[in-house]
Amino acid sequence: MLKQRLLDLTQPLRQKGSFAQNFFVTFSGSAAVTALGFLLTPIMTRIYPPAAYGQMAVLNAAVSNLTLLTTLTYQSAVPLPKTKEDALSLMQLSGVLSVGSFVLISLVLLLFGPWITAWLDVQALGGWFYLLPVLLLFYNLSLLLSSWYTRTKEFRTRTGADVVATVLGRAFTIGSGLVTHGHPGGLVLGDVFGKFTTFVALLRSGVHREWGELRRTFSWARVRKAAHDFREFPLYTLPGTYVNTLSAQLPIFFLTSGFGATVVGLYSFSVTLLEIPVGLTGSAIAPVFYQKASELYHTDLPRLRELTLNIYNKLLYVGIVPLGLITVFGDWIFKIAFGARWEMAGVFTGYLGYYYIFKLTSQATGNLYTVLGKQRYLLLTNLLLLVTRAAGLAMGVYLHNVDLALLLFGVGSLACIFLIDMHILHLLGLPVVRIALRTILLLGATLLLLKGLRIGIESVFLKA
Numbered sequence: 001m002l003k004q005r006l007l008d009l010t011q012p013l014r015q016k017g018s019f020a021q022n023f024f025v026t027f028s029g030s031a032a033v034t035a036l037g038f039l040l041t042p043i044m045t046r047i048y049p050p051a052a053y054g055q056m057a058v059l060n061a062a063v064s065n066l067t068l069l070t071t072l073t074y075q076s077a078v079p080l081p082k083t084k085e086d087a088l089s090l091m092q093l094s095g096v097l098s099v100g101s102f103v104l105i106s107l108v109l110l111l112f113g114p115w116i117t118a119w120l121d122v123q124a125l126g127g128w129f130y131l132l133p134v135l136l137l138f139y140n141l142s143l144l145l146s147s148w149y150t151r152t153k154e155f156r157t158r159t160g161a162d163v164v165a166t167v168l169g170r171a172f173t174i175g176s177g178l179v180t181h182g183h184p185g186g187l188v189l190g191d192v193f194g195k196f197t198t199f200v201a202l203l204r205s206g207v208h209r210e211w212g213e214l215r216r217t218f219s220w221a222r223v224r225k226a227a228h229d230f231r232e233f234p235l236y237t238l239p240g241t242y243v244n245t246l247s248a249q250l251p252i253f254f255l256t257s258g259f260g261a262t263v264v265g266l267y268s269f270s271v272t273l274l275e276i277p278v279g280l281t282g283s284a285i286a287p288v289f290y291q292k293a294s295e296l297y298h299t300d301l302p303r304l305r306e307l308t309l310n311i312y313n314k315l316l317y318v319g320i321v322p323l324g325l326i327t328v329f330g331d332w333i334f335k336i337a338f339g340a341r342w343e344m345a346g347v348f349t350g351y352l353g354y355y356y357i358f359k360l361t362s363q364a365t366g367n368l369y370t371v372l373g374k375q376r377y378l379l380l381t382n383l384l385l386l387v388t389r390a391a392g393l394a395m396g397v398y399l400h401n402v403d404l405a406l407l408l409f410g411v412g413s414l415a416c417i418f419l420i421d422m423h424i425l426h427l428l429g430l431p432v433v434r435i436a437l438r439t440i441l442l443l444g445a446t447l448l449l450l451k452g453l454r455i456g457i458e459s460v461f462l463k464a
Contacts, residue, residue, distance in 0.1 A: 040170045041273070045338040047177035050265030050345075051124070052184035057268035058122050058256065059188065061249045063135050068242045070101030071140055072234040074227070076370075078147035079291055085217070087151055088210070089226035091144065092218050098140040106133045121256055128185040131192055138195035145202035148210075150287040164201050169194025232375055240369075240378030247386035250393055251409060258397035258405075267406065269338075270330075270348040274356045277322060281315060281363055290367040297371050305428050308368070309435070312361050312425070316439060319360040320446050327353030328450040347403070351410040354443065358417040365424040372427055381420045388412040 075094040081087045109116065109130055117129050173190025180186040255264045289311065296304035326333065326349050334346025369378045392412045396405020418439075426432045 040174065042338055043174055044170070044177065045269070045342055047174065048182045048184070048187060049262075050269065050341065051261040052182060052187060052265065053268050053272075054256070054261035054263070054265030055122050055124050055184040056187040056191070057252050057264055058120050059125065059129065059132065059135075060191070061252050062120065062132060063139060064245050064249065065242070066101070066105065066132075066136050067140055067143070068238060068245060070105075070136065071097050071143070073238045073241055074230060074233055075140070075144040075147050076237065077230045077233050078144070079151040080230075080294060086226065086229070087148075088214055088217060089222045090230065091148065091210075092214060093223045093226045094144045095141070095214075096223060098137060098144065101140070102133050102137040105136065109133065121261070124261070125184055125188065128188040131188055135188075135192055135195055138192070138199045142195060142198045142202055145199070145207050146287070148207050149202070150291055153291065165194050165198035168197045236375030236379060237370060240375065240380075240382045243379065243382040243386050247382065247389050250386070250389050251406065254393040254397050254405065255402065258400070259402050263402055266342070266345040267348050269342065270334075270345040270352065273334075273345075274323075274326065274349055274352060277319065278356055278360050278363070281318065281360060285311065285315075285363045286367065289363070290371070293368060293371045305430055308365065308425070308428060309430055311363075312365065312421070312435075315361045315363060316357070316442070319357045320443065323353045323357045323360070324443075324446045324450050326350070326356075327447070328454050348406055351403075351406045352413075353410075354447070355410050355414040355417065357443065358414060358421060362417060362421055365421050368424050368428070374427060377423070377427075381416075381423065385413065385416040385420070388416050 071094055074090055074097065078087055078090050078094070081090065109132065113130060117123055117125070122129055169190055172193040173187060176186030176189040177183075251267055252264055255267055289307075292307070293304055296307065328350065330346035330349035330353065331343050332346065334349070335343040338345075369375055389409050389412055392408025393405050396402060396408060418436075422432045422436050425435060
């Protein structure tokens, strides 16, 4: 009886290619990556100072911006074509853009490198900054290969590559830090090695078998046709995604000019830790859900509504307690886990923790603008997010108050991302008012309970 019950419960997991099995595979790999990240991060924070993380944050921001501008987001369209021929054309187009941008940016750095490093205030990186084109190339190609595996539902392949890259990349970063005595160049080396490992693992996991067909069918006419057929991505998806990326990186640029590399490093580290649970669920859910949503939109819209709301609610339940704890107890957690010099990073997480709850739920909604063919809304909503964040940060920098800057950034981000989530659910025809009220009540009650717990602990154990 019990055996049959277990078989019934696990039947979806044993069904090859099912949503449940694909999710379980990606979630298991993401959980392993997350666990490794948590285990190794305390070691890294005792090797690298906050200023090193600040320099690396600026370099990563440059890579993120250039990735969007150089690929024109065509690689994200690979799962959508009905025919393999069209998907291969998109692969060819994205590959040409990736290699061409590597050559172009390498030339730009050779000609204007010193001026660019001074403008970005990353002189402490020295010659390591010139690895930017290499980082960009491996990252662009890895995104392209990941999109191919999303199309072919080979989620196990993608997950395995992430685990291998995390282990080797973190180990290399720690080793480089010990050799360089915490120089930010060690972080750069570790990032290059991690991105290279990801690319090689993805390439050797099956997509290399398509190389013959990619080469045989390549023609500039096919590349131009792919660029034209999927022009909505550079016209709508690119601006919206770029504005979203830029708005997420605003603190790095504002804090660099207003408060220096150490504050940027503390902020960057706090965000890195907050991104771990979001990345865990995002890398597990987003590609699987994107593929399934694309399929259900054309075949079973009621089922898509049901699936979206179900995932939204579950992500809310999963994130509300751990991210609530980070919001209320962040300074204590960071001081104990990573050392006293990182305590302020824990304070910053308190300003951002509740926003990350809604960033977590957006894993169920983020790709739906694309699936629904509403890319123009992606641009408009991200512009709202950009303006709101910039206004809050500008006020904090003007008053030279970093706490105020990040508090306004966090509250503004929370409000905007919540409204965006509700708008997407509205487009699907879901009861938004009821969902919104329930969400607000649940979050408010949790925050009050955790805040009361902190006040109680302080009054009993931390009395002067």
